[in-house]
Amino acid sequence: MSVGWEPVIGIEVHVELATQSKMFCGCAVSFGEAPNTNVCPTCLALPGALPVTNGKAIEWIIKIGLALHCEISEWSVFHRKNYFYADLPKNYQISQYDVPVCHDGWLDIDVDGETARIGIERAHQEEDTGKSLHMGEGGRIHAATETLLDFNRAGVPLVEVVSKPDIRSAAQARAYAQTLRQVIAELGVSDARLEEGSIRFDANISVRQGPDAEFGTKVEIKNMNSFRSLEKAVDFEIKRQIAELEAEGTIIQETRHWDEEAAVTTSMRTKEGSSDYRYFTEPDLVPLVVTPEWREHILSTLPELPHQRKDRYLALGVDTQTALALSSADTALRSLFEDTVGAGADAKAAANWITGEVVAWMRRESVDTIDVDSASVAEMIGMIDANELSASAAKEVLDGILRGEGTARAVAESRDLIQMTDTGAIESAVDSVLADNPDAVERYRAGEQKVVGFLVGQVMRATQGKADPKAVNGLLREKLS
Amino acid sequence: MSLADLTITDAAAGLRAGSHSSVDLTEAVLERASMTEAEVHAYLTIDREAALDAARAADAELAAGEDRGMLHGIPIALKDNMCQRGVETTAASQILAGYRPPYDATVVTRLRDAGAVLIGKANLDEFAMGSSTENSAYGPSRNPWDTGRVPGGSSGGSAAAVAAGSALGALGSDTGGSIRQPGSLCGVVGMKPTYGTVSRYGLIAFASSLDQIGPITRTVDDAVAVLESISGHDPLDATSWAGDYPDLTSEIDAGVAGKRIGVVSEFAGEGYEPAVTGALSHTLDQLSDAGAEVVEVSLPTVELALSAYYLIAPAECSANLARFDGMRYGLRVDGETTEELMARTRARGFGPEVIRRILLGTYALSAGYYDAFYGQAHKARTVLRTEFAAAYEKVDVLMSPTSPTVAFPFDAKSDPLSMYLSDVCTIPSNLSGDPAISVPVGLDGRGLPIGVQVMAPAMGEPVLFGVAKTIERLAGFDARPAMVEELA
Ligand SMILES: [Zn+2]
Numbered sequence: 001m002s003v004g005w006e007p008v009i010g011i012e013v014h015v016e017l018a019t020q021s022k023m024f025c026g027c028a029v030s031f032g033e034a035p036n037t038n039v040c041p042t043c044l045a046l047p048g049a050l051p052v053t054n055g056k057a058i059e060w061i062i063k064i065g066l067a068l069h070c071e072i073s074e075w076s077v078f079h080r081k082n083y084f085y086a087d088l089p090k091n092y093q094i095s096q097y098d099v100p101v102c103h104d105g106w107l108d109i110d111v112d113g114e115t116a117r118i119g120i121e122r123a124h125q126e127e128d129t130g131k132s133l134h135m136g137e138g139g140r141i142h143a144a145t146e147t148l149l150d151f152n153r154a155g156v157p158l159v160e161v162v163s164k165p166d167i168r169s170a171a172q173a174r175a176y177a178q179t180l181r182q183v184i185a186e187l188g189v190s191d192a193r194l195e196e197g198s199i200r201f202d203a204n205i206s207v208r209q210g211p212d213a214e215f216g217t218k219v220e221i222k223n224m225n226s227f228r229s230l231e232k233a234v235d236f237e238i239k240r241q242i243a244e245l246e247a248e249g250t251i252i253q254e255t256r257h258w259d260e261e262a263a264v265t266t267s268m269r270t271k272e273g274s275s276d277y278r279y280f281t282e283p284d285l286v287p288l289v290v291t292p293e294w295r296e297h298i299l300s301t302l303p304e305l306p307h308q309r310k311d312r313y314l315a316l317g318v319d320t321q322t323a324l325a326l327s328s329a330d331t332a333l334r335s336l337f338e339d340t341v342g343a344g345a346d347a348k349a350a351a352n353w354i355t356g357e358v359v360a361w362m363r364r365e366s367v368d369t370i371d372v373d374s375a376s377v378a379e380m381i382g383m384i385d386a387n388e389l390s391a392s393a394a395k396e397v398l399d400g401i402l403r404g405e406g407t408a409r410a411v412a413e414s415r416d417l418i419q420m421t422d423t424g425a426i427e428s429a430v431d432s433v434l435a436d437n438p439d440a441v442e443r444y445r446a447g448e449q450k451v452v453g454f455l456v457g458q459v460m461r462a463t464q465g466k467a468d469p470k471a472v473n474g475l476l477r478e479k480l481s
Numbered sequence: 482m483s484l485a486d487l488t489i490t491d492a493a494a495g496l497r498a499g500s501h502s503s504v505d506l507t508e509a510v511l512e513r514a515s516m517t518e519a520e521v522h523a524y525l526t527i528d529r530e531a532a533l534d535a536a537r538a539a540d541a542e543l544a545a546g547e548d549r550g551m552l553h554g555i556p557i558a559l560k561d562n563m564c565q566r567g568v569e570t571t572a573a574s575q576i577l578a579g580y581r582p583p584y585d586a587t588v589v590t591r592l593r594d595a596g597a598v599l600i601g602k603a604n605l606d607e608f609a610m611g612s613s614t615e616n617s618a619y620g621p622s623r624n625p626w627d628t629g630r631v632p633g634g635s636s637g638g639s640a641a642a643v644a645a646g647s648a649l650g651a652l653g654s655d656t657g658g659s660i661r662q663p664g665s666l667c668g669v670v671g672m673k674p675t676y677g678t679v680s681r682y683g684l685i686a687f688a689s690s691l692d693q694i695g696p697i698t699r700t701v702d703d704a705v706a707v708l709e710s711i712s713g714h715d716p717l718d719a720t721s722w723a724g725d726y727p728d729l730t731s732e733i734d735a736g737v738a739g740k741r742i743g744v745v746s747e748f749a750g751e752g753y754e755p756a757v758t759g760a761l762s763h764t765l766d767q768l769s770d771a772g773a774e775v776v777e778v779s780l781p782t783v784e785l786a787l788s789a790y791y792l793i794a795p796a797e798c799s800a801n802l803a804r805f806d807g808m809r810y811g812l813r814v815d816g817e818t819t820e821e822l823m824a825r826t827r828a829r830g831f832g833p834e835v836i837r838r839i840l841l842g843t844y845a846l847s848a849g850y851y852d853a854f855y856g857q858a859h860k861a862r863t864v865l866r867t868e869f870a871a872a873y874e875k876v877d878v879l880m881s882p883t884s885p886t887v888a889f890p891f892d893a894k895s896d897p898l899s900m901y902l903s904d905v906c907t908i909p910s911n912l913s914g915d916p917a918i919s920v921p922v923g924l925d926g927r928g929l930p931i932g933v934q935v936m937a938p939a940m941g942e943p944v945l946f947g948v949a950k951t952i953e954r955l956a957g958f959d960a961r962p963a964m965v966e967e968l969a
Contacts, residue, residue: 041584045804048564048683052719080800086819091803278846283689283797285719
């Protein structure tokens with residue numbers, strides 16, 4: 001690969017909203033039911049039927065827009081996007097064109113400790129299509145003997161979020177997709193499940209020679225069903241384009257399909273010229289008006305989002321990497337953290353213990369959820385601070401807490417882990433070790449400093465490891481000097 | 482005089498006075514149809530048994546004192562682009578041959594709620610595209626005044642039925658004059674309400690931003706009665722007006738004294754038959770004598786209205802008619818691929834005028850042409866609205882001929898452009914969304930009816946009906962087609 005190639009990536013995300021009813025009719029949004037049971041004149045495009053906008057869907061796209069720091073259009077319009085397709089009942093999709101509900105926002109993503117701000121071009125409201133089921137010959141369209149149509153999904157509210165071409169690597173593409181999915185999931189507006197297609201990613205990729213060069217010809221890639229395949233597909237496509245260009249070829253503007261098994265992108269049918277959807281204002285609907293009051297109301301209902309949470313954790317003194325991990329961790333871990341801090345524990349220590357040892361314990365024990373008393377964790381952290389627990393003893397105490405053996409103190413006592421803090425007892429142990437090891441004392445006095453380690457070890461052994469090694473060390477040095 | 486020739490107002494009064502029943506009215510209308518349909522062909526479907534059932538039910542309710550109002554027990558025809566559950570609804574197209582909707586249009590629901598008796602589905606130009614019913618895939622309707630001539634269109638079947646006595650009133654739809662022009666050509670009242678005041682839910686769309694359902698009746702009072710029962714907010718139509726509706730009768734007997742009436746100066750001259758312009762001047766003289774102030778008003782942009790309309794309406798129809806693809810209902814012509822199936826179905830299912838307009842609209846919306854055509858048309862529409870609004874600062878209503886000509890012979894306008902010119906006076910009100918009405922005022926030398934058009938600002942139905950009723954009274958038009966005179 002020659003120097004200077006820079007990938008330029010934009011991602012389009014389709015999010016199916018989990019509203020009760022469809023975008024433009026009263027049919028239920030529900031999956032896995034018998035074909036063509038959630039249908040009506042409107043979503044089947046029977047003659048004469050008309051669309052009526054679902055206010056909940058609009059509220060939810062505004063939620064998404066606000067979470068992505070978008071401007072919300074006070075006035076926006078629906079357009080008809082015209083194309084003939086069997087699973088598109090009206091043979092046009094009601095979508096938005098030049099005035100979307102949300103525009104010009106951003107989303108911060110983190111890759112390898114670096115934060116990148118990815119611009120959001122727009123988020124617009126549209127409707128989903130039905131599904132074609134190709135019967136016979138393995139379900140492939142060209143070999144199918146017949147095609148059945150299921151319109152249960154036709155008209156399900158769909159939000160399309162279009163990023164600016166600000167993404168520069170496959171890893172960033174993946175991080176963007178994951179971060180966006182998490183935001184959507186936390187807003188509670190979609191199931192946001194990749195496997196079920198309730199959130200779908202397409203990537204537009206081009207490469208250029210350096211950051212100042214003009215954008216190259218872009219290729220759209222589709223059919224990535226996991227974050228991993230998105231990353232692999234983007235990576236493959238970047239390399240393919242560079243190889244094409246270096247062989248002095250050119251890039252054709254086209255749509256390519258990610259073949260998961262073969263791990264390659266392949267050209268889908270290339271349309272001659274760009275498709276002309278003949279957009280025009282949807283005359284069956286009136287312009288969509290979002291009053292400042294409505295916008296404010298929706299803003300007030302937004303939950304705390306990962307990036308806000310991260311900032312709050314940083315302000316509590318949690319270090320950056322831990323704050324990042326914790327802010328996107330699952331709810332159980334986050335509330336354990338919040339409650340532990342609420343019970344008086346130091347935030348930084350609590351975050352470190354939870355993202356470190358608690359997560360490691362869960363992985364070791366192969367459990368995916370925990371039910372733990374946060375007060376015990378806070379108590380454990382307090383005992384560490386008070387030198388009652390050594391770091392290694394604390395891990396054992398945590399194990400006991402996670403196994404439900406009782407409070408931190410109860411576990412520490414029953415497992416006999418409390419550090420000796422009685423200076424008199426430690427001092428007598430030190431004295432007897434010094435008395436028993438005159439050689440070592442001699443060597444130390446002759447300048448062999450490292451012998452202290454040996455002596456500390458002896459004291460620890462004598463106290464069955466319960467003395468605070470720091471205290472022992474200090475005492476030894478004091479007595480030896 | 483047959484019961485079939487009563488006005489709705491008189492028929493309703495007779496029902497309550499016990500002089501006849503709804504079954505009597507319905508039988509009279511069905512009998513009239515049996516005598517005139519072979520010549521007039523106003524209907525595509527007549528549902529005789531269902532009509533009689535509805536009439537019997539209405540009689541029982543009225544006898545029990547459950548009075549649903551003016552339309553209770555009155556036989557009404559529906560234009561066949563309005564969906565009626567279980568009744569074949571084709572929009573006069575082959576592509577919907579045999580199609581029975583599983584639901585009622587909102588206007589149908591409202592007529593049922595008002596106790597009206599639905600007689601059948603009236604003929605029209607295919608998908609309401611035309612001004613003569615010659616574009617019906619099931620053959621044209623003929624004008625009861627002269628069966629060698631067209632009834633106008635596209636609601637020609639509805640107007641012909643009301644003129645012939647095979648319905649006491651009818652619903653039509655008006656996209657560019659499709660209620661008013663056939664009303665004028667058939668000597669009946671045709672009224673297009675303010676856009677958004679009558680639900681379009683269940684109306685098979687031609688051009689959504691222009692389509693409006695309205696009444697075709699024998700009198701202005703009857704038009705008010707029908708409109709009262711079908712208008713009002715409908716949550717199923719997002720473009721339906723959700724605010725207050727005026728009282729349609731508040732100015733019905735107010736006369737025209739002190740009213741300012743503007744005559745649109747652009748609607749005269751070449752192409753206007755002298756009898757038509759003569760009838761309008763005569764009406765204006767009468768109004769003036771009755772105390773109205775008649776002034777000339779120039780609306781220069783109406784000269785562009787026809788061109789703008791023939792871009793906007795086809796553009797919208799190109800998308801509205803995309804759903805007729807052979808996949809879910811209606812005609813299907815098989816093909817090797819889905820695309821071929823759709824293309825063959827549409828090529829066979831649509832008639833030439835529908836195909837012409839779909840192509841025109843597709844072209845007007847295409848990349849590279851949008852700004853020059855569809856975009857410009859929208860600008861013209863906006864300017865036209867401004868001009869109308871400015872005119873209504875100065876006058877209460879505007880007037881013009883409804884149609885430049887009286888009913889014309891079949892095949893007289895085989896060139897599409899000359900046919901499009903029939904709607905030159907009516908199209909501007911569709912572009913502006915304002916209400917307008919055609920009132921019959923007299924006959925030309927050949928005995929063919931002539932109508933005049935009154936236009937009012939949006940939600941100006943009360944003044945519109947008031948002026949229309951005055952015109953009706955002053956004109957004293959009571960002529961009937963010869964075929965009706967013979968049967969009556
Ligand atoms: Zn539906």
